[in-house]
Amino acid sequence: MEDLMSVGVVGAGVMGIGIVQVAALAGHPVKLLDAREGAAAAAIVRLGDTLATLVSKGRLAADARDAALARIEAVSEVAQLAGCGLAIEAIVEQVEPKRTLLRQLEAVLAPQALLASNTSSLSITLLANGLSRPERLVGMHFFNPVPLMRLVEVVSGAETDPAAAAQVEALARAWGKQPVHAASTPGFIVNRIARPFYAETLALLQERAAAPEVLDACLRAAGFRMGPCELMDLIGHDTNALVTRAVWEANFGDRRYQPSLIQQALVDGGRLGRKSGRGFFVGPAPRWPVVQRPAAALPITLVGRGPNVEMLARRLPGVARESTEAGWSGLRSGSLELAFTDGRCAYEAGRPLMDWLAHEQADALGVTTDDAQVADLLACAGLRAMVLRDTPGLVVARTLAMLVNEASDAVWQGVCTEEGADTAMRLGVNYPDGPFAWRRLFGAEALCSLLDHIWTQTRSERYRISPPLRAASTSATPCKP
Secondary structure, three states: OOOOOOEEEEOOOHHHHHHHHHHHHOOOOEEEEOOOOOHHHHHHHHHHHHHHHHHHOOOOOHHHHHHHHHOEEEEOOHHHHOOOOEEEEOOOOOHHHHHHHHHHHHHHOOOOOEEEEOOOOOOHHHHHOOOOOHHHEEEEEEOOOOOOOOEEEEEEOOOOOHHHHHHHHHHHHHOOOEEEEEEOOOOOOHHHHOHHHHHHHHHHHHOOOOOHHHHHHHHHHOOOOOOHHHHHHHHOHHHHHHHHHHHHHHOOOOHHHOOOHHHHHHHHOOOOEOOOOEOOOOOOOOOOOOOOOOOOOOOOEEEOOOHHHHHHHHHOOOOEEEOOOOOOOEEEEOOEEEEEOOOOOHHHHOOOEEOOOOOOOOOEEEEOOOOHHHHHHHHHOOOEEEEOOOOOOOOHHHHHHHHHHHHHHHHHOOOOOHHHHHHHHHHHHOOOOOHHHHHHHHOHHHHHHHHHHHHHHHOOHHHOOOHHHHHHOOOOOOOOO
């Protein structure tokens, strides 16, 4: 592939113009086409304003801006893309318009030229059906905003030539991106593995586990930049629900991807999120002030072992430790015992529960009691007690376990590698870590034990354990969380 080959981009929306910016700054001549009259030229003008802002902030040299803009040309017909070595479609996320365009592009491009689709969820195999040379179509899924987000999912359909996918991967690297290869399955990597992040919170809302702001606070404390409710408000509930439904239908109604009645009610009521001015929240999502640690230390003994106990110990230097095989881990103060969840409800465990800590910088932790003593004990560790209904798996533990489970299935089914899954989730959606890093941290035994207990409570197919995750759980005695 020539270093300075011409790139054609079809679609002058946010994604399309972002791709144009990246390609032009990388030195490629770029032709931009949009079916709407004047849209391509207007998008290039807006791009000029964007690059001028970067220059004013010292993030781009003025001559680099001028050179990039000089490389970009607005065109009005598909035939004008004939000389491009790569054509990327970034039009409406619908099958038939994309297939029609790809056939038109194929008719004018040279035989050795590549075709790419920026689809976020549509089957590359389906889009390639009807092409004379389906082997040259590759998925090239960028993430928004394209100039800032490093991840590109390079997606191979059933007919995609591995050499074509390798060329696209090399090009993405040359553009400063991190490509991750995926097989063309519903949701690819990111949109598939991310479903539990939204789905478990929506299920917890339906179970009335807590208010949206409480669930968000718990997951932000686990290292996620935004809580699921705040993020769905940002994405738009109509958009998020559409992706969920597409993945669910593409998997023939698998309960693991089932759409939410809670979210559908928001869509039906016009509460679409920020775009409509109201969703879960009206205005900015609520935040809590930093919890104040008690003036005097309270007597605390840490019980058991496991990553959560160790993270708590680092927050409470010098605290007493008790190594026990009593079947639980957590903390004790006098007659009060507070255990990390293992997926059972508090009434089964015989003591109040707390969620998994999961992150060294956590500032909040879900608990199943509003006991003031519990709030004081957690405050000693710099944690605000967030009161939850007694639901199996609570919030963070349940969500992380389901993310790991989904990623395990994706790798088992050949969608991606373990390394690819971790890279995609960190770079594509800014997760604090990847699912397989979490599996190494918590251990397959603890994750399987938690999911088994949730399944016992719910008897829901969604909590079935992925075979490779089960296989990795080789210990007869599950690890403590």
